[in-house]
Amino acid sequence: MGLEDEKHLCHWCQIRAFATHARYPITIVNNEDDTMIQPTFRFMESSIRANNIEPTKKEFLTGCECDEDEDCQYNTCTCLQDIEDGSSADEEEEEEGDDDEEGPKPVSEDGYKAMQDFFRKKVYAYHSDGTRTGRLRSKVLTSRDPIYECHESCVCGVDCPNRVVEKGRKLPLQIFRTKTRGWGVRSTVDIKKGQFVDKYMGEIITGQEANQRRAQSHIAQKKDVYLFALDKFSNPESFDERLRGPPVEVDGEFISGPTRFVNHSCNPNLRIFARVGDHADKHIHELAFFAIQNIPRGEELTFDYVDGVDDSDMDALDPDKQKDMTRCLCGSKNCRGYLW
Numbered sequence: 001m002g003l004e005d006e007k008h009l010c011h012w013c014q015i016r017a018f019a020t021h022a023r024y025p026i027t028i029v030n031n032e033d034d035t036m037i038q039p040t041f042r043f044m045e046s047s048i049r050a051n052n053i054e055p056t057k058k059e060f061l062t063g064c065e066c067d068e069d070e071d072c073q074y075n076t077c078t079c080l081q082d083i084e085d086g087s088s089a090d091e092e093e094e095e096e097g098d099d100d101e102e103g104p105k106p107v108s109e110d111g112y113k114a115m116q117d118f119f120r121k122k123v124y125a126y127h128s129d130g131t132r133t134g135r136l137r138s139k140v141l142t143s144r145d146p147i148y149e150c151h152e153s154c155v156c157g158v159d160c161p162n163r164v165v166e167k168g169r170k171l172p173l174q175i176f177r178t179k180t181r182g183w184g185v186r187s188t189v190d191i192k193k194g195q196f197v198d199k200y201m202g203e204i205i206t207g208q209e210a211n212q213r214r215a216q217s218h219i220a221q222k223k224d225v226y227l228f229a230l231d232k233f234s235n236p237e238s239f240d241e242r243l244r245g246p247p248v249e250v251d252g253e254f255i256s257g258p259t260r261f262v263n264h265s266c267n268p269n270l271r272i273f274a275r276v277g278d279h280a281d282k283h284i285h286e287l288a289f290f291a292i293q294n295i296p297r298g299e300e301l302t303f304d305y306v307d308g309v310d311d312s313d314m315d316a317l318d319p320d321k322q323k324d325m326t327r328c329l330c331g332s333k334n335c336r337g338y339l340w
C-alpha cells in the first residue's frame, strides 16, 4: 500500500487536517475492546455534493441588506422573512429570566422609520445578549421550526449575531467505544442548553440514489440510520421544482463527521434542526445538532432517531413484530424498548 493510500485510510490524518483541529480537536478513544473504526470510513469537515445535485446559480442567490449586523435579528431582515408570526421568538421565555427581550419599540419622531421600528419584532432563533448569546431560544428548541441564518451572500458581516451554524463547531468532541452500542460521542467540555454542537455531514445525493443505496445495503432497513432526507421544505405544490419532487438525502455511512457516531436515546440531550442559509438553497438545507439541556462534559451525546414521527411504539406492543425489531439499549427510564 502506498503512502497516499495509507493516508486515505488513516482516521487520525483525516481529523488532524480539520481547520478547527488545534482549538476543537476530534479524538477517538476505546477503553472497552480492540475494535477500530472501519477503515473504509472517511472523516470530512463538510458535506460533499454529488455531481448531479445542482448548486443554485450565482445570479439567484440573495442575501439580506441590513445596515447594521444587529438588524439581522428582526423581521425586517430578509433572511428572516419566512418566519411565521405565530412562531416568532420575540416573546422570550420568562422562566429563564430573559436577558434580551425586545418587543415593539416606541414610536419615534421620524414618520416612516418610526412605523418600521414599531412593527419591528425580534424573530431570529438565538439569544443575543449576556451569557446566553448565540444559544437557541427555548421556544425554538422545543419546536420543529427551521433556523434561518445570514450567510455569504448577505451584506452583514461575519460578526452578525445570526451566523451560528455557519461558523461551525466550537466544541472538542470525542468518539468513544460504549459498552453496548458500538461507538458513541461525548464532549470533553460542558455544553449549555441551546448551544450548537455540530452539523450532520455526508454525501448529498438524490432521493433516487438514496433508494438504490437502501436496496443494495447489506444492513437493509438500518441504512436509514445514516440517511437523512432534506425534506423540511418539500411540498408537492411548491413553485420551486426542486422542492416538489423526492427530497435530496445526506448519506453519512461512509463519509461524514463525528456526529455520524451519535447514538439514539429515548431521552436525548440533542435535537436536530433544519438550518437554511440562502433561501435559494432550501432543497439542500443543513442539519444542525443543538443541546436541548445542559450536558456535563463526558456525558454521552444522543438524539432521538425518530423524534416522535414513527410508529415503532405501536409495533413494539405487537409480539409478532417485536422479533424483527432492534432492541434499544439507551437505558433511559422512558425507553420505548425498540429502535425500529
Ligand SMILES: C[S@@+](CC[C@H](N)C(=O)[O-])C[C@H]1O[C@@H](n2cnc3c(N)ncnc32)[C@H](O)[C@@H]1O
Binding pocket: 181, 182, 183, 184, 222, 225, 226, 260, 261, 262, 263, 264, 265, 327, 328, 329, 330, 339
Ligand atoms: C448512526 S449509528 C451510531 C454509531 C454506532 N454506534 C457505531 O458504532 O457506528 C447507529 C447504530 O448504532 C447503534 N445504536 C445507536 N443507538 C442505539 C441504542 N439506543 N440502542 C442500541 N443500539 C444503538 C445501532 O446499531 C444503530 O444501527
